[in-house]
Amino acid sequence: MRIFLLFFLLLFSGLLANSQVPFTLNSSLQKEDLTSVLSIHEDKVGKLEVSDLKEQFFTPLTESNMGYSDSTFWVELPVRNPDSTSKKWYLVYESSVIDRIELYRKGEKQPLLILGDQVAFGNRSVDYRFPTFALEEKAKSETIYYLKIKSQSTIPIQIYAYSEIDLINFISSEQIVLGLYYGWMFVMVLYNLFLYISTRYKSYIYYVLFIWSFSFFQFILNGLGFQFLWPNSFYWANTSLLVFMIMATLTGSMFAANFLKSRQVFWLYRIYESIWVLGFILLVLSFFISYSISIKLSTYYAGLVALLLIFNAIYAWNIDIKQAKIFSLAFGVFILGVILFTLKSTGILPTNIYTSWTIQIGSALVVLLLSLGLADKINELSGDLKIRVDELGELNAKLNQSERRFRELFHGVGDIIFVLDSNWNFIDVNRAVTKHMGFKQDEIKGKNILEFIYKNKGINDTYNRIFVMEKLEELMETGTPVEFQSEFRQKYVMEPKELYLKLQFVELDETKEILGTASVIIEDVLNRYIKSERISFGINNYLRNAEIFSQKLTSHISKFSDNDTALAVKTSLREIIINAIEHGNLNITFDEKTKAMSDGNYLSFIQQRQEDPRYRDKTVNIEYVLDTKKVAFRITDEGNGFDHKKTMETKLDKLNQENIQHGRGIMMTKDVFDIIEYNDIGNQVSLVKYFR
DSSP: OHHHHHHHHHHHHHHHHHOOOOEEOOTTOOOEEOGGGOEEEEESSOOOOGGGGGGSOOEEOOOSBOOSOSSEEEEEEEEEEOSSSOEEEEEEEOOTTOSEEEEEETTOSSOSEEESTTSOGGGOSSOOSSOEEEEEEOTTEEEEEEEEEEOSSOOBOOEEEEOHHHHHHHHHHHHHHHHHHHHHHHHHHHHHHHHHHHHOOHHHHHHHHHHHHHHHHHHHHTTHIIIIIOTTOHHHHHHHHHHHHHHHHHHHHHHHHHHTTGGGSHHHHHHHHHHHHHHHHHHHHTTTSOHHHHHHHHHHHHHHHHHHHHHHHHHHHHTTOTHHHHHHHHHHHHHHHHHHHHHHHTTSSOOSTTGGGHHHHHHHHHHHHHHHHHHHHHHHHHHHHHHHHHHHHHHHHHHHHHHHHHHHHHHHSSSEEEEEOTTSBEEEEOTHHHHHHOOOHHHHTTSBGGGGBOOOSSTTTHHHHHHHHHHHHHHHHHOSOEEEEEEEOOSSOOSOEEEEEEEEEEEETTEEEEEEEEEEOOOOGGGGGOSOEEEEEEEOSOTHHHHHHHHHTTTTGGGTSOHHHHHHHHHHHHHHHHHIIIIIITOOOHHHHHHHHHHTOHHHHHHHHHHOTTTTTOOEEEEEEEOSSEEEEEEEOSSOOOOHHHHHHOOHHHHHHTTOSSOOHHHHHHHHOSEEEEOSSSSEEEEEEEOO
16 A cells, blocks of 8 residues: 555656646736746756657746756746736846747747847847746636746846836836946046046056946846847857956956055065956957856856955955055945845845845945045045155255255365266366366366377377277276276366376266266375386286286386376286286187177176186286386286287288277387387287387
8 A cells, every 4th residue: 555655646746746836917917026936847958849848847946046057948837817808918037148038838839939138139029128028818818838048148047027017117217227327337437537637546547447347247237238239249248248247357356456555565466467367368268268168267257356355355454554444345335235136036035126236236335435435545645745745845955955065065176076978078077177177167068078188299199098098988888987097188288187087887867977086196206206116016817907007117107208108108018918917817819809899798708717717826927127218017927828920910900900909909019119029939028118
């Protein structure tokens, strides 16, 4: 008996499950939720036709959203008209982004109507953002309807019944609410855009972009984009939702990062940058991958950004960022609106004017609260600006005082202080130039420093100028300060003025200038008593030694000869010492130096050789003799020597023709010294200059 009873229950359970209380039409029909009278069947293959449904098992609808699914869902709706007159009513499917929904009457193979955003909006019998079916039930009739639903987006089952007058009133009220909502958002876009133009505060432009993209996302989500803007563009109807969803998420996170000062926290801002890169990738992919995959990725992305914003708000609150409070309040209101809308959609909360518009109410309040937060930020910035203006006034007064002191110092010191441009022209010079050289400041400004190098009519007139040019070029090429002494002409006195110069680069904005000082060389009082001197040195392989020793060993020549001779000997001696260091001790060949100079890495090449264990301990020995008749030098290096006979035969014109920037040292020496003798291997040279 128990086995029979169990068999009976199993046999008739399907029939009992399929039996659903019909929806009864009455004369006082207002908006009615049909969930309680609906049954559903999931066709996972998507092959069923309406004629196959009588063999299928329908279950009462218990869930209001089927989520993302590749299945086709069949919804059964039994309707009864008990009155003796026919009744007209409207079936509304409250989802504007559903792809395709077909309405069938039981016993008929052809659909009564096909709607959705993959069907031209002009096919709709009712010009409304939600798919709406106008139906009429005969007197004393009972009809079963089937809805075939297929979509790549989420599939909510929110089906309502309206009378004609109730639908008209509902649409009218809804249009007023939507008009107020989008009007409010539009006003806030203009308001914040105006504030951005006025203040140039970056948060405003991010905020404007967020409001605009979020409003457009809501406009499309509510079905208004398909209704008014692209009623026949099925591809863009879906893709536009993705585009503006991602844009709203991106711009919202950009606004949050700026508003909450996230740039001040290095690791947090790097997370934001990663999120933005991911968002731009999703934005591009939305045009190439399937809508079903893209909408899921975009939804997950929006959830990820929401978690980041919550974390950032909490973190900003903890580190006492003032804006975190208003941001948390605004974001909390929006999240509350989303939660209430979700509870309404799942049937936990009743459907009414409050729960139906929670997202719009929440987003409108967010816009208001964040605008107030930005306004408060502007007030804060205005207060800071007033403080900064006061501080700037005090600083300006101090700056004017400092400038006066600087000018007094600049013009009051005994040394010549000057500024050159990159072409070596004087930009400014202090009054000391008049004291030492006789020229007024206006006579110096705008002219080239080389114009004031002392020249004579002798054969060696150019040595002084060449030496100064070399030092200037060294400064330009290396960027490191240079120091040297040279002879300058005076305005009234026909004799040269020997000055000690220090030059260095200074950067002003995007330009470079040369700051220089020129000081008078204090006369060596022992110089007037010298009759002769003899001395020897052993120096290491730093090139600066060539400059130091050439100046030191020729400083007393002017006691027995003219200044031009002293300068020529000094310049030639410097070149010979450089050769002993470079080509002798450091074993740098002529070709190696030529290549290093053309590649622009000559100084680093020299440094490598100076640090090389094979060469770093070698020295250059210098022997020096001076008397009333002559000056003589003997320079010996520890290198392998060179073919001095071939080099002595080379002409300076050949070097100029081949545009070779070195190798002129020996050529200059031939013109200066009376005796030049090399030992056999070429690592020692003796130089003698007789005074006439």
